[in-house]
Amino acid sequence: MLNYVWLGLVIIGILTAVGTDIYDAATNKYRNGDQIEVQYNGPANGKGIVSISKDYFEHFYGTKIESPDTFHLTALRDSDRLSITINDQSPSIWKTIAKAAGNENLLQASVTGQTNQNLFLLLPTTSLVKTRAVIDSVISYSSTAVTIAIGLIGVMAFWLGIMKLAEDSGLVQIIARTLKPVMTILFPEIPPDHPAIGAMIMNIAANMLGLNNAATPLGLKAMDELNKLNKHKGTASNAMIVFLAINTAGLTIIPATAIAVRAALGSREPTIILMTSFFGAGLATIAGVLSAKLLQRLKAYQLKEEEDTAK
Amino acid sequence: MIKDILELISILAIPAIVIMFVAYAARKKVPVYESFIQGAKGGFDVAVKIIPYLVAMLVGIGIFRASGAMDIFVSLISPLAKLIGMPPEALPMAFLRPLSGSGSLGLMSEIMKKYGPDSFTGILVSTMYGSSETTFYVIAVYFGAIGVTKTRHAVAAGLIADAVGMLGALFICKILFG
Numbered sequence: 001m002l003n004y005v006w007l008g009l010v011i012i013g014i015l016t017a018v019g020t021d022i023y024d025a026a027t028n029k030y031r032n033g034d035q036i037e038v039q040y041n042g043p044a045n046g047k048g049i050v051s052i053s054k055d056y057f058e059h060f061y062g063t064k065i066e067s068p069d070t071f072h073l074t075a076l077r078d079s080d081r082l083s084i085t086i087n088d089q090s091p092s093i094w095k096t097i098a099k100a101a102g103n104e105n106l107l108q109a110s111v112t113g114q115t116n117q118n119l120f121l122l123l124p125t126t127s128l129v130k131t132r133a134v135i136d137s138v139i140s141y142s143s144t145a146v147t148i149a150i151g152l153i154g155v156m157a158f159w160l161g162i163m164k165l166a167e168d169s170g171l172v173q174i175i176a177r178t179l180k181p182v183m184t185i186l187f188p189e190i191p192p193d194h195p196a197i198g199a200m201i202m203n204i205a206a207n208m209l210g211l212n213n214a215a216t217p218l219g220l221k222a223m224d225e226l227n228k229l230n231k232h233k234g235t236a237s238n239a240m241i242v243f244l245a246i247n248t249a250g251l252t253i254i255p256a257t258a259i260a261v262r263a264a265l266g267s268r269e270p271t272i273i274l275m276t277s278f279f280g281a282g283l284a285t286i287a288g289v290l291s292a293k294l295l296q297r298l299k300a301y302q303l304k305e306e307e308d309t310a311k
Numbered sequence: 312m313i314k315d316i317l318e319l320i321s322i323l324a325i326p327a328i329v330i331m332f333v334a335y336a337a338r339k340k341v342p343v344y345e346s347f348i349q350g351a352k353g354g355f356d357v358a359v360k361i362i363p364y365l366v367a368m369l370v371g372i373g374i375f376r377a378s379g380a381m382d383i384f385v386s387l388i389s390p391l392a393k394l395i396g397m398p399p400e401a402l403p404m405a406f407l408r409p410l411s412g413s414g415s416l417g418l419m420s421e422i423m424k425k426y427g428p429d430s431f432t433g434i435l436v437s438t439m440y441g442s443s444e445t446t447f448y449v450i451a452v453y454f455g456a457i458g459v460t461k462t463r464h465a466v467a468a469g470l471i472a473d474a475v476g477m478l479g480a481l482f483i484c485k486i487l488f489g
Contacts, residue, residue, distance in 0.1 A: 001466045002450070006371045013374035020379055133377040141373035145365035149358045157354025162332050164350020165343060169336035209321045214328075220357055220456040227457040235461040236454065241468055244453055248409075248446040248469040249476060254317045255441030261420050262437055267428035273438045274317075279483045280442025284476030291471040295464035 017130035029061075030097055030126035035112055036060055040119045042077060050075045050084055050119075057091060065091045080111045082121060100126045152216065159217035163199065172198030186246075186289065187239045189229070196225030200243055207247065210254040219247060232303055238296045245288030251281040357456050364455030368447055372410045381406065396489070397481055400426065404436045405477040409446035409470065416440070435484045442476040 042048015075084045084107040098107040101124040113120035176197035199222035206215035262270035407415045426432040446469040
């Protein structure tokens with residue numbers, strides 16, 4: 001299934017980007033080559049204010065924008081060059097044009113004419129916006145992947161070291177036995193005092209406490225142990241999928257990130273989501289485990305050896 | 312109050328685990344330093360093994376997001392979402408959450424900035440963020456570490472869990488705050 005998902009993401013993504021760019025070029029979305037008329041208060045060389053009426057702007061680009069009736073932007077004029085400062089409130093179409101031209105905070109326009117207070121501006125020619133964005137994202141996400149993986153090395157080594165201590169001392173088996181009744185239902189294929197069970201319990205506990213730095217290394221350790229029992233290397237086992245379903249549901253007592261963002265944005269009750277997200281993630285966990293258990297019975301998802309024993 | 316207690320637990324948990332594990336191993340006469348090193352050796356290999364899986368996954372999702380396909384998809388599905396009472400501005404969150412952790416974090420902050428963290432939409436998107444994990448990231452990393460490429464029904468089970476988590480978040484927020 002991952003093959004199709006990945007293929008879908010890549011193909012749909014690229015086709016949408018190219019298609020959007022062709023459509024934008026055909027409809028001249030960015031009004032390449034057209035002069036826009038703006039009011040300018042300021043010297044011919046120096047800082048001034050650019051004012052544009054919302055109606056005119058919407059008519060010019062043929063699109064709706066969110067702004068007051070007239071919006072103002074600061075600008076720096078150097079005779080026939082005008083650099084308009086782009087901020088969060090600027091129309092998104094201008095943000096796009098500025099970004100495509102190389103500087104997302106500064107829109108470089110050339111002044112082609114002047115009447116009293118009004119200037120006629122020619123904005124930079126803009127094309128292939130989405131295709132460029134796709135190329136940029138390929139490069140930046142590739143290096144993000146490496147950054148994430150490299151960042152894992154240290155914590156990974158630490159938790160693997162701690163887990164090795166727990167294995168050699170027999171502590172993992174003791175932890176595994178604590179939740180034996182639950183774990184044998186969830187993972188019937190795994191012997192109840194196998195180190196995989198201990199590692200999985202620790203991973204789930206770390207997730208519940210919101211200890212993300214510890215949860216991933218412990219989870220990977222659990223996957224490694226599960227793989228030792230896996231007869232089909234390179235193929236996911238039933239136990240792995242149930243374990244992953246629990247992990248992707250992300251059950252946590254403390255959704256620390258969401259609470260932190262709420263507090264930072266001045267919420268009166270940042271922790272109000274403790275109970276609601278526990279409810280949501282709890283349902284997700286139940287649904288994930290149940291669907292993993294049900295889907296593993298489908299013929300399409302059965303492993304060869306299981307098909308043989310089923311006969 | 313609850314938050315303080317929970318925070319204290321999560322801060323104390325790691326030192327408590329470390330001291331318990333090291334002390335127990337020492338009592339069982341395990342050579343702690345040697346044993347720790349033996350285990351820690353694997354850290355580098357695991358991290359490096361993940362790289363190709365993570366590159367494939369993040370690039371695929373990156374292309375999809377940058378192309379604007381996501382926005383088109385969301386606007387197509389928006390009338391359906393209105394039927395179940397999902398505010399249209401919260402809908403992108405439901406689709407972004409399983410795909411991108413940093414992306415959905417950014418989106419959550421953006422939406423809460425716009426509508427306020429204590430508005431219904433604000434509470435809903437932060438609940439949605441807390442109700443799920445980044446499924447595709449977990450799948451790439453966990454299966455990557457052990458070289459599994461045939462994932463069978465893992466994606467399906469993960470996405471069903473996400474869908475139920477998102478609907479559950481909407482349901483509980485509607486009941487309590489709607």
